[in-house]
Amino acid sequence: MAHPKFESSNLRVHCVRLEPGMEIKSSLLSYAKENNLQAPFIMTCVGSVTKATIRYAAQPTADSTVDLNEKMEICSLVGTLGAGGHLHIVLGREDGSTISGHAIGNLEVFTTAEIVVGECTDLVFNRTFDSRTGFDELDIQKRT
Template sequence: MKATTLTDGPPEQHVLVFETGDEVVTGLTDWAAGNDLPGSSFTAIGAFSEATLGYYDLDEQEYAEIPVDGQVEVLTLAGDITLDGEGGWKVHGHVVCGRRDGSTVGGHLLRAVVRPTLEVVVTAGAAHLRRRHDPASGLALIDPAAKAG
């Protein structure tokens, strides 16, 4: 993955270009940690050679996996990057993938391998966002009142 800063802000904007074989969630997470990224949002387009998407089953409080085998276009990928409740980084993205026949599949991005490229624009805010565990849903939700410590 290659990265460059577009604007120093506020807000800061960065472009990340993933290459064939790069894994997206790990790459975004590692990049955010290495740059001490404040609360950020991102959008992306490109293509995957394979992916695993998820549909959150609220009753079971877990993701049902949706395997996406073979080449797909990333029609849209959008999400946020925040601090999790334990000081690590959490990438939360939703994606719609287009297949060769024009059909689509979408869901929560759990894992994806790029082929040939994925172009990501990250917009970084001025302050960190934190997630807190929500017992009712089982999810780590953004807590706007939480401050980075």
Template sequence: MTRSLLIVFIVMSAITAQAQQAMQSTSRVHVFRLGPHQDLKKSLVAWAQLHKIKAAVVVTCVGSLEQYTLRFANQENGTSLAGHFEIVSLTGTISETSTHLHLAVSDSTGQTTGGHLLDGNFIYTTTEIAIAELPDLAFGRETDTTYGYKELTVKRRSSKP
């Protein structure tokens, strides 16, 4: 076997092993709307706690903000900016105990910025959100020794709610 084929085989074996560890689940989609001045992240956390969500993912989110607060890549602190912004994307995982969400917003010229969603993202006119709950799974967070961050863990739930 040539060296390049061996490398491809090793990489494909690693990807296959990771894919085999992935878990599948049925889903139940929740759709709701947030109104002016509500905090996007705090509202999502409160929704997950109210509905005792063990595992969910954001399907789509569109709307507008009057202020965004994001933490950019490899930065310790967040950045806030007031104005009028369109939500062009929200993605991530949600449970009643934790969230990991990234937001992309555009300004009036179409310039887009994105980062890790923090508290302090206030709705301007409206925000429409669809979230897929994964009732067969439970998300958790455990410290990954690589960098010391709490990273996603996925477990199969023994019984559905």
């Protein structure tokens, strides 16, 4: 089933720095709510964490998570923040290897998290249950 294509020609950019001990996902969701961002997404992020809870791809349930407790660099953080958010993260370990997955939460900042958030100012991001995937998926609407 094809979904309608939405184009946005209006972009607003927000720059956020999270400090040591702050939790990244909840902080970003709070920032989006406090600033009434209706179609926010992550443009870029650098920083580090001391712990993270992630879910690897194709796990049997949404509860199949892994808790990481180590100092890691944020190599990538991508996704949308509307309606509870959907974020994926790549973390670099001390030995140079990486680990990645769906960012569930518990992403505690170690030194900093420098994040640039974009917002399509003429759209709204919601999440709607998709019976084919079993998850709430992105539902894009024109802002009225």
